[in-house]
Amino acid sequence: MTLDFGILLQDENLPLLLQGLWVTIRMTFLALILSCFIGLVIGLGSMSKYKWISSLCATYLAWFRGTPLLVQLMLLYYGLAISLNIDLTASLAGVLGLGMYSGAYVSEIVRGAIQSIDRGQMEAGRSLGLSHWQTMFKVILPQAIRRMLPPLANEFIALTKNSSLLSVITVAELMRAANTIVADNYKYFEIYLTIAVFYFVVNYGISVLIRLLERKLNVEGVRS
Amino acid sequence: MIEITNLDKYYGSHHVLKDINLTIGQGEVVVIIGPSGSGKSTLLRCMNYLEPIQSGQISIENQPIGMIEQNGKHKEMPENQLNKMREKVGMVFQNFNLFPHLSVRENITLSPLTLGKMNKKTANETASTLLAKVGLSDRADAYPDQLSGGQKQRVAIARALAMKPHVMLFDEPTSALDPELIGEVLDAMKELAREGMTMVVVTHEMGFAKDMADRVVVMDQGQIIEVDKPDVIFQNPSQERTKTFLHKVLTHT
Numbered sequence: 001m002t003l004d005f006g007i008l009l010q011d012e013n014l015p016l017l018l019q020g021l022w023v024t025i026r027m028t029f030l031a032l033i034l035s036c037f038i039g040l041v042i043g044l045g046s047m048s049k050y051k052w053i054s055s056l057c058a059t060y061l062a063w064f065r066g067t068p069l070l071v072q073l074m075l076l077y078y079g080l081a082i083s084l085n086i087d088l089t090a091s092l093a094g095v096l097g098l099g100m101y102s103g104a105y106v107s108e109i110v111r112g113a114i115q116s117i118d119r120g121q122m123e124a125g126r127s128l129g130l131s132h133w134q135t136m137f138k139v140i141l142p143q144a145i146r147r148m149l150p151p152l153a154n155e156f157i158a159l160t161k162n163s164s165l166l167s168v169i170t171v172a173e174l175m176r177a178a179n180t181i182v183a184d185n186y187k188y189f190e191i192y193l194t195i196a197v198f199y200f201v202v203n204y205g206i207s208v209l210i211r212l213l214e215r216k217l218n219v220e221g222v223r224s
Numbered sequence: 225m226i227e228i229t230n231l232d233k234y235y236g237s238h239h240v241l242k243d244i245n246l247t248i249g250q251g252e253v254v255v256i257i258g259p260s261g262s263g264k265s266t267l268l269r270c271m272n273y274l275e276p277i278q279s280g281q282i283s284i285e286n287q288p289i290g291m292i293e294q295n296g297k298h299k300e301m302p303e304n305q306l307n308k309m310r311e312k313v314g315m316v317f318q319n320f321n322l323f324p325h326l327s328v329r330e331n332i333t334l335s336p337l338t339l340g341k342m343n344k345k346t347a348n349e350t351a352s353t354l355l356a357k358v359g360l361s362d363r364a365d366a367y368p369d370q371l372s373g374g375q376k377q378r379v380a381i382a383r384a385l386a387m388k389p390h391v392m393l394f395d396e397p398t399s400a401l402d403p404e405l406i407g408e409v410l411d412a413m414k415e416l417a418r419e420g421m422t423m424v425v426v427t428h429e430m431g432f433a434k435d436m437a438d439r440v441v442v443m444d445q446g447q448i449i450e451v452d453k454p455d456v457i458f459q460n461p462s463q464e465r466t467k468t469f470l471h472k473v474l475t476h477t
Contacts, residue, residue, distance in 0.1 A: 118319075118321070120317060120319055120321035121321060121323065123274055123317070123321065124315075124317065124321035124322075124323070125335075126274065126307075126310065127272055127274065127310060127313070127314075127315035127384075128310070128311075128334070128335035128383070128384070128387055129307050129308070129310045129311035129335055129339060129387055130307070130334075130335055130338060130339065131303060131304070131307050132303065134338055134339075138334060138338055139323050139334075142325045143323075143324065143325050146325075
């Protein structure tokens with residue numbers, strides 16, 4: 001067997017892959033923001049003293065964690081368009097799908113980190129006359145965010161990898177770019193190995209960034 | 225100042241506070257003592273409604289805290305009203321509960337700034353004054369984890385005072401401290417008492433009770449069994465249970 005990486009330089013293959021990579025990064029980044037937002041809302045909501053809010057959040061978690069991302073993407077993109085005439089663009093469906101799916105996992109990270117903060121912190125804030133939410137945002141969350149970072153790194157890496165599923169709903173991201181090229185020249189090994197390296201580099205970047213962030217936050221306030 | 229009438233509290237079916245009645249006057253220092261599990265900390269925590277109560281009433285400066293009567297019904301007061309009431313009541317915890325992600329100064333100014341009570345300049349000045357008062361002027365930029373237990377507790381006292389409370393509650397403020405650090409915290413409390421602060425203190429420091437208390441409250445099994453001046457409680461208590469308790473604590477110290 002011979003491997004021919006020269007194939008990358010033919011037929012505009014490399015620019016095509018880099019374009020796909022850019023789409024992957026963009027989609028992942030947007031989905032990541034959405035996922036953090038949903039995660040925070042659902043995570044805080046799941047601890048609400050109002051039963052209807054916490055049940056709603058529990059249902060969200062159960063659904064989006066309990067069904068395959070691929071199925072959710074199909075429902076969002078093809079299902080909504082064909083049955084309900086809600087025609088989302090592939091990119092929008094992709095970001096929404098990834099973000100909502102990942103948001104379920106992030107909500108559990110948020111909840112776990114908040115609950116790991118000593119109860120005395122909330123009591124101290126409340127005894128100083130701060131409201132529940134003032135204490136949450138000024139006292140509890142700044143401490144909880146530090147504890148969220150390591151599991152968030154895992155989740156964001158998973159999110160990047162899961163973005164390859166967007167190829168199925170026609171988003172021209174890295175995986176789809178590879179599929180297109182391979183359909184043409186059958187250079188499976190070369191092309192898929194190349195995108196594997198691309199994914200790896202992105203994910204390695206995420207893990208380094210989060211490690212840096214962890215270190216920065218730890219210097220500011222000495223660990224508890 | 226603080227008026228507690230017919231207070232009852234349950235944890236599930238466990239009756240932890242039984243028909244508590246207690247009035248604390250302006251400028252008074254009241255020390256609550258009693259065996260562990262007697263409900264003394266719980267009672268203290270009810271005074272700023274960190275613990276919900278099932279019946280009875282607590283009022284501070286003639287205003288109810290926590291529970292209110294509305295249309296003849298007993299119900300919890302709205303949160304903003306409760307927060308307002310809590311501003312009048314400073315609290316110091318056994319485990320300090322300082323905010324570890326904030327510097328000493330930020331611990332003290334967080335609440336006045338967040339609640340818009342002071343501007344940044346006034347808040348920082350207040351923090352400096354209070355830190356000087358508890359003897360920690362040089363630690364304003366330290367983080368809680370860089371302080372000893374005694375220093376932490378003095379910062380916690382300064383933090384509570386920053387809200388200019390009308391009464392201070394101390395929940396076993398020296399119980400988590402190494403013996404040699406207890407004195408510095410008690411000194412800060414004594415100074416506060418001398419300035420005329422109304423104080424309610426749950427403690428095992430019988431020396432502090434003897435020296436500083438205007439009245440000592442003895443609790444056992446969720447009830448107040450005796451309230452009197454410290455010399456009466458320590459020399460001539462009327463209740464057998466008080467004698468037994470004091471005998472146990474005093475022979476070991």
